[in-house]
Amino acid sequence: MKVIIHGGFFSESNTNQETKKAKQDALAHVVKQSHEFLKNHTALETVVYAVSLLENNELFNAGIGSQIQSDGKVRLSASLMDGKTQKFSGVINLEDVKNPIEVAKELLTYEDRVLSGEGALAFARDKGFEYFNPITAQRQAEYEEKLNQIYRKGTVGCVALDGQGNLAAATSTGGKGFEIPCRVSDSATVAGNFANSFAGISCTGVGEDIVSGALAAKIVTRVTDGFTLQAACDKSFAELKPFDGFAGVIGISADGEIYHCDSHPYMVWASFDVNLQVFN
Numbered sequence: 001m002k003v004i005i006h007g008g009f010f011s012e013s014n015t016n017q018e019t020k021k022a023k024q025d026a027l028a029h030v031v032k033q034s035h036e037f038l039k040n041h042t043a044l045e046t047v048v049y050a051v052s053l054l055e056n057n058e059l060f061n062a063g064i065g066s067q068i069q070s071d072g073k074v075r076l077s078a079s080l081m082d083g084k085t086q087k088f089s090g091v092i093n094l095e096d097v098k099n100p101i102e103v104a105k106e107l108l109t110y111e112d113r114v115l116s117g118e119g120a121l122a123f124a125r126d127k128g129f130e131y132f133n134p135i136t137a138q139r140q141a142e143y144e145e146k147l148n149q150i151y152r153k154g155t156v157g158c159v160a161l162d163g164q165g166n167l168a169a170a171t172s173t174g175g176k177g178f179e180i181p182c183r184v185s186d187s188a189t190v191a192g193n194f195a196n197s198f199a200g201i202s203c204t205g206v207g208e209d210i211v212s213g214a215l216a217a218k219i220v221t222r223v224t225d226g227f228t229l230q231a232a233c234d235k236s237f238a239e240l241k242p243f244d245g246f247a248g249v250i251g252i253s254a255d256g257e258i259y260h261c262d263s264h265p266y267m268v269w270a271s272f273d274v275n276l277q278v279f280n
Contacts, residue, residue, distance in 0.1 A: 002161045003034045004250045004258055004271040005050055007060045008173075008204045020268075023059050027270035030054060034158065035272035043162040043200075044082045047170035051078070051101040054156035055172055058136050062156040063099055065136045066174020068143040071181045074134050076100040076174055079188040080108060083167035083195035090188035092116035097124050098132035101172045104188075114188065134174070143178075155187055157202025159195070159252045167254060169193050169200035169216075176207070186210035190217045198254050199223040199232075204267065205247035213240050215247055229253040233261045 007027055034050040041049070055063025055078075066074045078100035079090030089107035093116055094100050103124045107113045115123055157171040171193040173185055185207035186192030192203040194216035201216040210216075215236060222232035229251050240247060240263055248262030250269055260269050270276065 001035070001038050001163050002252050002256060002258055002271070002273045003031055003038055003046065003050065003158065004252055004260065004269065005031050005034065005054065005158045006156065006202060006204055006248065006250045006260070006267060006269040007054065008155045009248060009262070009264065009267050019059070023268050024270075026057055026059055027268060028276060030057075031270040031272045032276060034160070038160055038162060041162070042164070043160040043166045043168040044080070044084070046160040046162065047158040047168045048080060048101055048105050050158035050160070051156055051170040051172050052099050055099050055101060058138070060156050061174045062172040063174070064134045065139060066134050067177030068135060068139055069175060069181050069183070070178045072143065073181065074174060075182065076134070076172070077185050077188040078104045078170070078172035079114075079193045080104045080170045081168065081190075081193055081195040081200070082108065083169070083197050083200055086196060087113065088190060088194075089113035090193075091120040091124075092184055092188045093182050094120045094124065096121065096131050096133065097129050098134065101170055103127070103129060104170075117182065155192075155204035157193065157204065157250060159200040159202050159250055161200075161252045161254070161256065165254060167195045167197065167200040167252060169195040169202045171202045186215075191215055194220045196220055196224060199229055199251055201249050201251040203247055203249050205263070206245070209240065209243065209245035210247050212243065213245055213247065215240075215249065219249065219251065223253055229257040229259045233259055237261055237263055
């Protein structure tokens with residue numbers, strides 16, 4: 001049983017040691033909770049659980065504390081993929097809901113499994129998800145002061161391998177901040193979140209670069225075709241270099257290989273196998 005999570009990129013970590021440590025401590029706590037949860041739950045249930053915990057922590061750009069788009073609204077995207085059933089579900093630009101990953105989980109049993117905008121919100125309300133405003137005072141201040149120049153590439157994600165050998169991946173984001181309203185990121189696509197019976201991948205970084213590289217699906221396909229997880233990641237990241245793609249991934253393969261890599265520094269992540277690891 002293995003779990004790996006990420007909290008996106010954090011370029012301020014080279015200058016703001018207090019916030020950097022807070023993120024590392026939060027990731028350590030969440031990955032420990034998630035590993036304990038995994039002992040009695042499936043990989044699918046665990047990735048939803050882990051991402052929900054990250055969405056509920058305003059240190060991360062997902063759920064509460066998400067970045068605000070250029071029109072002053074927060075729109076959330078999240079997706080979920082079950083490696084066992086090969087089903088993918090997600091929500092795109094969902095407003096006024098606390099945990100978009102939970103809405104994605106509800107969609108997993110439906111024929112229409114990816115919803116956006118008003119349709120996603122109507123579905124969420126129909127399923128009992130109440131109104132929630134995810135804007136924190138800090139994000140509002142940043143928006144009002146136009147501090148989008150601060151370089152944050154934020155997303156959260158989790159990949160888990162359960163005791164039955166099943167893999168799942170989940171990813172959630174509040175966007176990049178100050179983007180054109182309703183811009184679509186990678187997080188609710190198979191470029192940013194993908195799993196099958198061979199591997200699971202969750203991505204973070206610049207969504208447009210991740211989509212251009214078809215990153216998560218490409219890595220998992222290569223593992224399926226016989227690459228090790230590390231080799232699949234390294235080859236796929238080499239293919240981002242011609243356009244200076246900004247990305248980071250976490251992953252687990254069916255044989256238990258855990259790997260992370262990034263094209264730029266300061267991705268924050270944590271894993272739990274036998275031991276806890278927290279890195280930035």
